[in-house]
Structure formats: C-alpha cells, structure tokens
Amino acid sequence: MSTLSPSRVNRTDASDRLLHAASEILAQRDTLEISVAEISARSGLNHGLVRYYFSGKEGLLLALLKRDAEKALEGLRQLVESRLPPARKLELHIRGVMRTYFQYPYINPLINHLQQSNEENASALAEFFVGPLHKYQECILREAEDAGLIKNVDTRFFYFLIIGACDQIFKCRRMLGKSFGIEELNDSITDEYSDFLYSVVISGISAP
Amino acid sequence: MSTLSPSRVNRTDASDRLLHAASEILAQRDTLEISVAEISARSGLNHGLVRYYFSGKEGLLLALLKRDAEKALEGLRQLVESRLPPARKLELHIRGVMRTYFQYPYINPLINHLQQSNEENASALAEFFVGPLHKYQECILREAEDAGLIKNVDTRFFYFLIIGACDQIFKCRRMLGKSFGIEELNDSITDEYSDFLYSVVISGISAP
Numbered sequence: 001m002s003t004l005s006p007s008r009v010n011r012t013d014a015s016d017r018l019l020h021a022a023s024e025i026l027a028q029r030d031t032l033e034i035s036v037a038e039i040s041a042r043s044g045l046n047h048g049l050v051r052y053y054f055s056g057k058e059g060l061l062l063a064l065l066k067r068d069a070e071k072a073l074e075g076l077r078q079l080v081e082s083r084l085p086p087a088r089k090l091e092l093h094i095r096g097v098m099r100t101y102f103q104y105p106y107i108n109p110l111i112n113h114l115q116q117s118n119e120e121n122a123s124a125l126a127e128f129f130v131g132p133l134h135k136y137q138e139c140i141l142r143e144a145e146d147a148g149l150i151k152n153v154d155t156r157f158f159y160f161l162i163i164g165a166c167d168q169i170f171k172c173r174r175m176l177g178k179s180f181g182i183e184e185l186n187d188s189i190t191d192e193y194s195d196f197l198y199s200v201v202i203s204g205i206s207a208p
Numbered sequence: 209m210s211t212l213s214p215s216r217v218n219r220t221d222a223s224d225r226l227l228h229a230a231s232e233i234l235a236q237r238d239t240l241e242i243s244v245a246e247i248s249a250r251s252g253l254n255h256g257l258v259r260y261y262f263s264g265k266e267g268l269l270l271a272l273l274k275r276d277a278e279k280a281l282e283g284l285r286q287l288v289e290s291r292l293p294p295a296r297k298l299e300l301h302i303r304g305v306m307r308t309y310f311q312y313p314y315i316n317p318l319i320n321h322l323q324q325s326n327e328e329n330a331s332a333l334a335e336f337f338v339g340p341l342h343k344y345q346e347c348i349l350r351e352a353e354d355a356g357l358i359k360n361v362d363t364r365f366f367y368f369l370i371i372g373a374c375d376q377i378f379k380c381r382r383m384l385g386k387s388f389g390i391e392e393l394n395d396s397i398t399d400e401y402s403d404f405l406y407s408v409v410i411s412g413i414s415a416p
Contacts (some may be wrong), residue, residue, distance in 0.1 A: 122382035157404040164374070167379075168368040204411045204412030
C-alpha cells in the first residue's frame with residue numbers, strides 16, 4: 001500500500017482519513033488497543049502523519065472522541081430546539097445516548113481512559129463533551145418542569161444517573177453472558193434497556 | 209527500610225501486607241499508577257514477593273479488588289438476610305455501594321481496568337463480584353415485589369442502572385468542579401446523591 005507524506009495530501013483530508021481509519025479499526029474492538037502502524041496501514045498514509053497532526057496516538061484518540069462527541073451533541077441540540085413534547089425529548093435523549101454508545105463501542109472506554117489519564121485530558125473532555133451535554137439536559141429538564149410534568153430535579157445528579165446507567169451496560173460488555181445471560185449486546189436489548197430507563201426515570205421524577 | 213525475603217515471613221502475613229500497602233497508596237490517588245517498588249517500600253517487603261505471591265502487579269491488583277469486594281459483599285449478604293423492611297434494604301444497599309466507592313476510590317478505576325483488560329480478568333470479576341452482587345440485588349427486589357411495594361423489575365437492567373449511576377459520580381471525579389460546580393466529592397455530596405438515587409428508583413419502580 002502506498003503511503004503519502006504531508007506535502008502530498010491536504011491537511012484536513014489527511015487528518016480526517018487518519019481519524020476515519022482509527023474509528024473503523026476501533027469499532028471492531030472493545031478495547032483501545034490500536035497501533036499507529038495499523039492506523040497508517042488502514043488509511044494508506046505515512047505513520048509519521050499521526051505525530052504530525054495529532055502529536056501522537058493519545059492526541060489522535062482525543063481528536064476522535066471530539067469528532068464523535070460533536071456529532072452526538074449536534075443531534076442533541078436539534079432535539080432540544082425541536083417542538084416535541086418534553087417527555088418525548090427525554091425519551092429520545094436516552095435512546096440517543098444508548099445509540100451513540102452502541103454505534104461507537106470505543107467511545108465508552110475512550111471516555112474512561114481520557115478522564116482518568118491526566119488533568120489536561122479530563123479538562124478537555126469537560127469542555128467539549130460533559131459541560132455541553134449537562135447544559136442540554138438542563139434545558140430538557142427545565143422545559144418538563146415548566147410544563148408541570150416533573151418536579152424540580154438536581155440536574156447534576158440527573159446527569160450522573162442517566163449517563164452512568166447508559167454507560168454500565170456497555171462497560172459490562174464482556175460479562176453480559178456470564179453474569180446476566182445476555183448473549184449479545186444488540187439493537188433489541190439496547191432498545192429494551194432504553195425503555196426500562198425511560199420508564200424508571202420519568203416515573204421517578206414525575207410531579208406529585 | 210529492611211526488606212524481608214519469602215523464607216523470613218509467613219505467606220498469609222506477607223501477601224496481606226503487600227495488599228494493605230497497595231491499598232494505602234492507591235487510596236490517596238485517583239489512578240492506578242502504582243509501582244512494585246512503591247508497594248515494596250511501603251510494606252517493608254522485598255519487591256520480588258509481588259511476583260512470588262501474585263505473579264506480578266496485575267495479579268496483585270486483582271487480589272486487592274477481590275479482598276475489598278468480599279468485604280462489601282459480606283455486608284450486603286447481612287443486609288439481605290436482615291429483618292429490615294424491603295424498601296429500607298434497597299436504600300441501605302444504594303448507600304452501601306456509594307460508601308464503598310467513597311472509601312476505596314481505586315475500586316472504580318480498578319473494575320474498569322480489569323473488565324476491559326482481557327477475558328480472563330473479566331471472567332474472574334464476573335465470578336467473584338458482578339454475579340454475587342446481581343444475586344443479592346435480585347433477593348432484595350423479589351422481597352419488595354412479594355410485599356407489593358414494587359412492580360416486577362428486570363433485575364439485569366436494575367443492576368446496570370444502580371451500579372452505573374453510583375459509578376458515574378466517581379468516574380467524573382476530575383470534572384466535578386469544572387462541569388458541575390462540585391468542589392469536592394465528600395460525605396455530604398455522596399449522601400445527597402444516595403438520597404436522590406433512592407428516591408428516583410423507589411418511585412420509578414413502585415407498584416401501580
């Protein structure tokens with residue numbers, strides 16, 4: 001496979017291709033075990049470009065999460081701004097988080113890795129992902145409260161509850177068969193779990 | 209500091225001391241960054257004993273989690289077998305999970321690490337921790353259902369919800385200030401969050 005040097009390819013195109021290659025490789029794994037050589041081979045680009053554009057593998061992983069988080073947050077922004085009823089927004093938000101984790105199985109380990117690796121990564125993650133996600137959830141909750149549907153809810157605790165509950169089934173991926181008799185984490189089980197979560201949460205915070 | 213070789217110390221005593229040293233060091237950190245040299249220095253035992261008793265650092269970390277999980281599960285077993293009302297058992301279970309994560313801040317990263325590291329670790333974790341925890345939760349739920357307090361609940365989904373929700377606030381530890389205005393993860397905030405979780409869950413699954 002021919003590999004191209006920085007001078008031969010457009011910056012955006014090359015960094016996109018590296019991210020796309022890493023995403024494709026990681027989507028087939030449930031760990032972050034990936035080498036620069038693999039990314040280089042899959043993208044058809046010189047391995048030096050990973051250092052050139054992302055200062056190394058860690059930087060590439062952060063950029064990859066940022067790319068996917070932006071897509072997910074844009075979907076959430078559209079949901080928040082839509083004219084759907086507030087309860088339906090909450091339901092679709094839960095389904096959206098589950099679908100994002102399902103489509104990109106590496107997102108969950110990547111978030112774990114980045115928030116526990118060092119202060120700088122945790123801070124970046126807070127800025128481009130956790131903060132905005134929390135803000136959008138606040139909007140959905142305030143709207144539901146104003147409509148008299150739910151009581152006043154601590155939005156910080158709501159975040160930990162929803163995101164933690166969605167995280168966990170993916171985090172347990174390797175133990176689902178052995179501990180829970182779930183043979184495969186497929187569309188059907190993630191849908192069922194989304195239904196369960198929505199039903200518990202909406203009853204759990206409904207206005208008296 | 210003098211270090212002792214295998215022949216000079218009793219097996220149980222030495223492996224306990226190594227685990228105790230590792231626990232003390234990790235309790236002051238929020239990562240799993242720990243070296244065999246540090247464990248050796250803190251315990252006053254020869255660093256070769258880590259390999260001798262645990263086949264290396266990974267084995268020691270697994271043994272440490274097993275030790276702490278056994279303590280936590282014994283507390284849960286006593287709770288399940290107690291004569292307390294079922295709703296109170298559920299409340300105390302949530303508080304117990306939160307307190308365990310609070311007292312041993314390394315448990316959460318350790319579980320993440322072990323379940324994502326390889327099949328063998330994930331399988332061990334399923335056996336000594338996830339499986340028994342799920343069984344005890346099932347007992348609490350069945351009792352509450354028999355008492356007419358809650359509806360029939362998918363115990364697998366209940367596990368993901370409770371454990372995930374408890375996990376998340378600790379997982380976000382480094383972002384709490386920046387994204388949520390929580391300066392410190394202390395007793396008071398973990399109590400408040402336990403109250404919130406219990407209230408959402410008990411209302412969310414209560415019998416119609």
